[in-house]
Amino acid sequence: MAKPKIAVFKFSSCAGCQLSILNIEDHLLDVAGAVDIAYCVMAKRENREGPYDIGFVEGAVTSPKELLELKKIREECKVLVALGTCACFGGLPSIKNFAGPQREMEERVYTELWDLKSIPAHGIDYYVKVDAYLRGCAIDVGELVQLVKSALLGVNPHFRPHSVCNECKLKENVCLLVNKGKPCMGSVTAAGCDALCPSLGRPCEGCRGPANDANAASLARTFSVDLGLSRDDVRRKFLKYAGNTPEFKKGAEAV
């Protein structure tokens, strides 16, 4: 079997997920041996044209230009992977979708408005078909390696769409919400990060987006009634990374 040709593209994002790819020192050489990285501007000086077997797209789509590029990428890639929360759900760039009228917000940020061509920030599956999702801000490199292996084997990867609580409890962390009264999003957020933040004593921020059958409205009530968070704080919690998803939107609108 010829080595699959891989391409990595970047839209509106911080490039942290791409950096995570380069950070997998333990696996990088092995992975690089198993695949042919044909296009990755961050890592290579010489990049080759498509078509590609697997395309990784980082970042949210926030301009018409990106949208056109995305459509071309979709045509060029047999398998298209959303790399990181921005590409999956809109991520941090999508906060702007919920911050009031677009022009008003642009005025608050930029002085020269005449050349701005910005559209609401969405994950790439808002526009094109996506074959696999690597969630997280940033992605979990273990999941990335697993995805590559699964693609090479031709099987569905075993990702964990259940809550972060499961991984957190398996590590026997003291519960930040129940025992410490902190507004942790773990119970409605998809696992796969090995409960990274709660294990370090920081409440889950929900960066991996909604877990399967997430009941965000119920958690929002807990934040509001039991923890005393203001309505705006609760909204911000659920709109920070995945406010575009219907699940977290329900949380944002619950109180």
Next chain:
Amino acid sequence: MPVEAFVLPKADLGGFVAKLKADCEVFGPVAKDTEFVFGPVAAAEDLRLDYDTTILPPKKYFHRPMETLFKFDGAVEITGEGEEVGKQVLFGVHPCDINALLSLDRVFLETYPDPYYRARRENTVIIGLNCIAPCENGFCSSFNTGPAMDKGFDLALTDIGDKYVVEVGSAQGKELAAGLAAASEADLIAKNQALRACQQKITRRIDVENPGELLHQNVEHPKWEELKEECLACGTCTTVCPTCFCFGVKDYVDLSLKAGERPRTWDSCMFYEFSRVAMDHVFRPDRAARIKQRIFHKLTYFNQQFEAPGCVGCGRCVSTCVKSIDPVEIVNAIQANPNPPREVKLYTPPAKKVTPETSPWVPQKAVIKAIKQQTKDTTTYTFAFADPKVQEAYTYDPGVFNEISIFGIGEAPISISSCADVKDSFDHTIRAVGNVTNALAKLQVGDIVGIRGPYGVGWPVEEMKGKNVLLVAGGIGLAPLRPVIKYIQARRDQYGDFEILYGARTPNDMLFTDEFDEWRKIPNTRLYLTVDIVPPGVEWGHNIGVVTTLFDKMASRPENTIMVTCGPEIMMKFVVRGLLARGFSPEQIYVSLERRMSCGIKKCGNCQIGPVFVCQDGPVFKYADIKDLPEEIF
């Protein structure tokens, strides 16, 4: 007979623990931030015997959160076992957790005993600690699983002030107690007083004579919808539960894509994807149904399945729940506002205990002898075990299944589509829809796969003898029924009239078409065919319409007849309804159900429908036995 009892002065605890540590690892309750966990004990000072409860139960030392079943290299070669099990002592286990282990023993040590759980159980000394103060959320006295223990320990300690009374529960315990002074009458009185005082202080209680009956009468109750709104579906209640046993089995490979391991990891019925099968079909998508499954399983199903308590009242699910969902409160709420009482019949599984000589997790190598394309996506594979002795000894009932493995890809339950009358091989008819079946589709004659089985209860071919048989199949549902046809064909004089009704989506989706003529030639046998649609250009001289439209053409009548059916659940639903309307009774109707049968041996829990394990109680069921399950089928 009075229990042998000694005393251990608290001042001597350090020496006692040091002695234990001489030849095994000691684990006990230790502090973690504001809570407690079971962890390694370096010295007695680490032990916090004043603990109320721990985040995870000591179950984790027996049914590990992740346990490697074996390591492999290539599709069928096993290269190693899981972790070696050393000798260990669990110090200070509360009665609820000890009773939970006794319940788990029923799951893991009966019907295909699990070698990993058993090795850990046999290598562990349990030193229990009776409770002299109630914990915040416990309700153990509801089930007599606390505050004092009466079995399941090697030694049991009770704190009576400056010393512990030490009761002996096993020969091994007696050895460990060697050198301790005997307990005096006053010590024993002090112990009983302490335990009675604790018992009286436990106010949380599930007080219902027959929880199974109460819950079954209240399957529909506003409380469940209320809980659905509250529950976060995070699964914490099951992760911290000392009796939850469900797990998932997945293969993980290294970057060679060939070598790797097959571990099992804890799973939870509270997760949406718990019951998911190929093509993303989820059998229990509704959160309220999943909450019911958990509560029913704890308070009644476990007892029905294993004759042991499914809840020991440890209170962990309450303490750790963000929404404080509480079994005691749920039962109280239902009791306060119950549905009118009605008679309920609780499901009991068929009595069946299997103890194989080898590990139930290790598949046998089987060679693909022949491959025959049935339809565009469905293929019949003829297998024979690589070891002729295994093949010779291999026999099975019509309608049962095997677990087919390709290491690195996974394992899938597939019904056997041949009849055991054929001795030198067996068939599987497989539609390529998931990871394993798609990988199978790439294999060729001579390739080797792993096979475990046979598992389950098949069609009632014995009971059918002397009776007329009506067989109704839909689509790929004919595969597990083909053995019945072959079986009857070989014993034609032992059965009455035989009618086969077979429907498929289109003529091109029909299986075993080259055998139809042979089936038609079986004496006193009629084959009726139907399809939902006939695409343009396809010739079709038979019925068009769903399979139930054949009922008006068939000669079968309820008298002295057994009906067997397999197909999509929606089809079986209408077949059963149609036949009931024609005077058949639920006692005459047999159906084959599909669920996620991940392990096949009544361990992983994925295939449960209410109290039913489809893998071992079925997959073939008498409709009368399952039609009134709390978790509705059809």
